[in-house]
Amino acid sequence: MPAEDGSRSRATLHEVAAQADVSVSTVSKVLNGRSGVSDETRARIEALLQDHRYQQRTAKRPAAPLIDVLCYEVDSPFGSEVVASIEQSARQRRIGMVLTGATEQSTPYEHWLDDVLRRQPVGVVLIACKLSADDRQRLRSRNIPLVMVDPAGTPAPDVPSIGSADWNGGYQATRHLIDLGHTRIGIITGPTDMMASTARLSGYRAALDSAGLSSEPELIRPGHFHHADGLEQGRALLQLPDRPTAIFASSDLYALGVYEAARSLGMTIPGDLSVVGYDDLRIAQWAGPPLTTVHVPLVAMAEQAVHLVMRLGDEPELAFSRIDIDTTLVVRASTAPIRAS
Amino acid sequence: MPAEDGSRSRATLHEVAAQADVSVSTVSKVLNGRSGVSDETRARIEALLQDHRYQQRTAKRPAAPLIDVLCYEVDSPFGSEVVASIEQSARQRRIGMVLTGATEQSTPYEHWLDDVLRRQPVGVVLIACKLSADDRQRLRSRNIPLVMVDPAGTPAPDVPSIGSADWNGGYQATRHLIDLGHTRIGIITGPTDMMASTARLSGYRAALDSAGLSSEPELIRPGHFHHADGLEQGRALLQLPDRPTAIFASSDLYALGVYEAARSLGMTIPGDLSVVGYDDLRIAQWAGPPLTTVHVPLVAMAEQAVHLVMRLGDEPELAFSRIDIDTTLVVRASTAPIRAS
DNA sequence: CTGAAAGCGCTTACAG
DNA sequence: CTGAAAGCGCTTACAG
CATH class of the missing domain: 3.40.50.2300 (Response regulator)
Incomplete structure (x- = not known):
């Protein structure tokens, strides 16, 4: 019963296979829900995977697509309505929305961008926030598009933004x-x-x-x-x-x-x-x-923001857009x- | 200028290396910001990576840790305050919060759980929602802990929940x-x-x-x-x-x-x-x-929820907790x- | 500063 | 139903 090794390093497919007395291929099939494995073998392997708290260590891209959203005062009525609208637009495209609240200075917490880069999102949306030139450059060098909704601070010329009239x-x-x-x-x-x-x-x-x-x-x-x-x-x-x-x-x-x-x-x-x-x-x-x-029109603004951030990857010329929606x-x-x- | 192949399949490290006339190792170093690469070579490779919109196809775990939150009426004052509190608790632990709004029936959209499993979150938190026994089982088999805040529907005995008095x-x-x-x-x-x-x-x-x-x-x-x-x-x-x-x-x-x-x-x-x-x-x-x-006490409830969902992986016996915070x-x-x- | 080589953790035809 | 083998995309000591 290797069930309690919560602290030890996680098992690999190889190890699980060895313990189950089957090949790596078979374990791989079970893991991915493929057919061609006997019920008995499958059950034995499933149990082992559970016991070991098995987790994949490498994964094929494309991983689940994410969009990173940084929002000023998420808990305010304004923030929450914008965020809810963005979530809805993202959901329709089956994209997960990672939400982070900004500090009082409308900027992210210190190592936010490191975390964003590790997540490899398809895009980043800022709401009533600003981002340092340095951070913007880091996003650009990774080809991660950035869009600002109601930007704070002096607007960067090469970052598209969405606002209202x-x-x-x-x-x-x-x-x-x-x-x-x-x-x-x-x-x-x-x-x-x-x-x-x-x-x-x-x-x-x-x-x-x-x-x-x-x-x-x-x-x-x-x-x-x-x-x-x-x-x-x-x-x-x-x-x-x-x-x-x-x-x-x-x-x-x-x-x-x-x-x-x-x-x-x-x-x-x-x-x-x-x-x-x-x-x-x-x-x-x-x-x-x-x-x-x-x-x-928050709903329309959110939809535009998500739409834009998704297309920016393929159409870099959109980087200079400035969209204002009627009030x-x-x-x-x-x-x-x-x-x- | 291979800049416009937005539609074609993305380049691999190998291809970039070939074009840059360097080895795969060198490109790998640049990608990971390691030292031991001349400025000139680095610049050339960076440019190529940009042109190709290079993206990693396999990644080492642990990826950036995520927590998945499903919330009923995210755009309501109640939903947004809970969500903001959970985000804050997650942020303190440097965990990204993926937020999804639930349908009117307090359940997720049809293939939500598939998306969650692809994200491999460290845990899942439900707010005023319910989840089918089937979906709960799928989470369990992947060792992804589940916690419910103010659960809807008949409570599942083996799912810990957080509420107030x-x-x-x-x-x-x-x-x-x-x-x-x-x-x-x-x-x-x-x-x-x-x-x-x-x-x-x-x-x-x-x-x-x-x-x-x-x-x-x-x-x-x-x-x-x-x-x-x-x-x-x-x-x-x-x-x-x-x-x-x-x-x-x-x-x-x-x-x-x-x-x-x-x-x-x-x-x-x-x-x-x-x-x-x-x-x-x-x-x-x-x-x-x-x-x-x-x-x-929404802030305390959120903190408990995040705390619990993080510990559940190592201490499965917590699965039977029911926490009520004073009003x-x-x-x-x-x-x-x-x-x- | 550079790269050949070994290695990692996985997946996928395909032969049995 | 099962697994040996080839392969993929990457990283990492280490020799030059």
């Missing part, structure tokens, strides 16, 4: 509030090193501009797409001497924070304050009141004409 | 409402084939019982842990002739649905209705008002004494 989204959100008669409109912006957030701010400014309104610095507040920022900056905005009557919270999480800020100050939404979010995550529908927000405004119950205020 | 949680939640003076307390229960949900219901009944209150069938409503169930059953409960003054929503998502139900009927929380949730997901804190709920009630702003009603 953020400028447009910011414009639509702000325009909607202007159309409702609001003239003092606050905004809570995202990290300055993400193109997605600066584009939203830019859209906000453009909308104000085209309506002949000025964008006032005191109405523009920074944050990191967290709920706590929404609460804090929301309270700050609402306590301004000449407070805004509407806030463009450039993420749904901000919007929930603003909801809480309004509640804590005894204001109702949309009666006293109109709020527009961004992303249209599931939580937007569940909020009280349901949130007017900019719909970001649409979804009007729900958190916005109302200003006279309601 | 659901009966206790149900009891605590109900007890809290009773202590506030409520006597008509509704409950929205989870799928009947999950032990976790029947245990919560059982705890609810026991709490009522110990307070001398009867549990009335019309106050017990079924659901599948979705927001929509909370809304629908919440409305049904609140429109009862003798409506409950408190609802134990046995998931946080239910609770948000109940919030919306109350809102749609013009009732306020906790003034007109007290609500207790279950899980203590992040959304519980973001709700308006912040939700009183039963805290489920605690977190009182926030959605519950109040009945006189407030």
